[in-house]
Amino acid sequence: MILDIKDLSVVYQTDMEVVHAVNSISLSMEQGETLGLVGETGAGKTTTALALMGLLPERTAKVTKGSIWFDGTDLLSLSERELQRVRGDKISMIFQDPMTALNPVLTVGDQIAEALLLHNVEGHSRKEIEARVEETLELVGIPKERKKDYPYQFSGGMRQRVVIAIALVCKPDLLIADEPTTALDVTIQAQILSMICDLQRKYKTSVIMITHDLGVVAETCDKVGIIYAGEVVEYGTLADIFEGDVHHPYTVGLFRSIPSLTGSARRLSPIEGLMPDPTALPEGCYFSPRCKQCMDICKKQKPKVYEKNGHQIRCHLYQQTGTAGEMEGSGGR
Numbered sequence: 001m002i003l004d005i006k007d008l009s010v011v012y013q014t015d016m017e018v019v020h021a022v023n024s025i026s027l028s029m030e031q032g033e034t035l036g037l038v039g040e041t042g043a044g045k046t047t048t049a050l051a052l053m054g055l056l057p058e059r060t061a062k063v064t065k066g067s068i069w070f071d072g073t074d075l076l077s078l079s080e081r082e083l084q085r086v087r088g089d090k091i092s093m094i095f096q097d098p099m100t101a102l103n104p105v106l107t108v109g110d111q112i113a114e115a116l117l118l119h120n121v122e123g124h125s126r127k128e129i130e131a132r133v134e135e136t137l138e139l140v141g142i143p144k145e146r147k148k149d150y151p152y153q154f155s156g157g158m159r160q161r162v163v164i165a166i167a168l169v170c171k172p173d174l175l176i177a178d179e180p181t182t183a184l185d186v187t188i189q190a191q192i193l194s195m196i197c198d199l200q201r202k203y204k205t206s207v208i209m210i211t212h213d214l215g216v217v218a219e220t221c222d223k224v225g226i227i228y229a230g231e232v233v234e235y236g237t238l239a240d241i242f243e244g245d246v247h248h249p250y251t252v253g254l255f256r257s258i259p260s261l262t263g264s265a266r267r268l269s270p271i272e273g274l275m276p277d278p279t280a281l282p283e284g285c286y287f288s289p290r291c292k293q294c295m296d297i298c299k300k301q302k303p304k305v306y307e308k309n310g311h312q313i314r315c316h317l318y319q320q321t322g323t324a325g326e327m328e329g330s331g332g333r
């Protein structure tokens with residue numbers, strides 16, 4: 001197992017309030033797998049990734065419990081210096097917006113070389129670094145001659161390729177892609193996703209794909225964690241989530257709120273209401289204020305995780321029956 005996140009909780013603390021961003025999240029993945037983290041904005045996906053990278057804002061964020069085991073080491077026990085060695089070299093991250101992720105006054109070649117120089121444990125010479133920069137540029141579909149160009153000379157899709165080149169130049173074991181195609185138009189999105197998948201296969205890199213888009217998950221992921229209000233409410237293989245016979249009501253709602261290209265025509269039904277205020281989470285199930293199947297117990301008692309063959313669902317519906325009964329309306333996707 002390359003990554004094992006156990007019972008992780010993160011809060012953001014100010015003088016005025018405590019924001020419960022991540023609440024007892026547990027997730028794991030094997031080498032070479034792609035894990036999709038799906039949820040609305042503010043669900044805790046990016047905070048989980050930042051905790052993994054050791055990039056939480058020091059003054060406001062605090063890991064209140066849990067552990068993050070990566071390749072046999074608890075990342076939360078490492079010093080900043082040790083974490084710097086892990087970042088980029090072993091774990092890399094692709095951020096959402098390629099324009100803000102790149103330095104406008106450095107050529108793209110220098111920015112890729114800089115990432116390599118920071119982790120130059122193999123002691124590469126200047127010539128070798130130059131060759132590696134060119135090789136990485138070509139790998140992401142950019143002619144090596146363009147290494148002397150500046151970010152403003154590239155289109156949005158090409159800039160995101162440069163960001164991916166920077167993330168991949170050290171050949172990390174784990175790549176975190178945080179909404180890597182959100183800022184791009186649809187045709188470029190498909191190219192970038194397929195490129196990430198190709199590179200992952202080539203290097204056997206493990207990938208965490210953070211997204212709110214179930215289409216992206218269907219195209220790229222082996223396992224999926226559905227995140228709601230800082231909790232994993234459902235977790236399983238791609239088949240569990242897309243074809244399984246039982247689902248968390250939030251997952252059902254997510255699927256009903258997107259159009260289906262293959263199924264029969266149906267009216268979209270968005271999930272009514274908003275995610276709860278993370279400074280004042282409700283008692284019991286966090287989804288209860290929006291859940292059409294809410295029962296009395298849901299408002300009083302936090303649901304435990306129901307598990308069948310690795311497919312996990314945090315919902316009282318399953319704990320009550322103790323079996324995986326078919327949920328009303330769980331199909332039709």
Ligand code: SF4
Nearest residue numbers: 285288291298315316
């Ligand atoms: Fe709905 Fe209750 Fe399940 Fe929460 S625990 S998702 S409120 S049925």
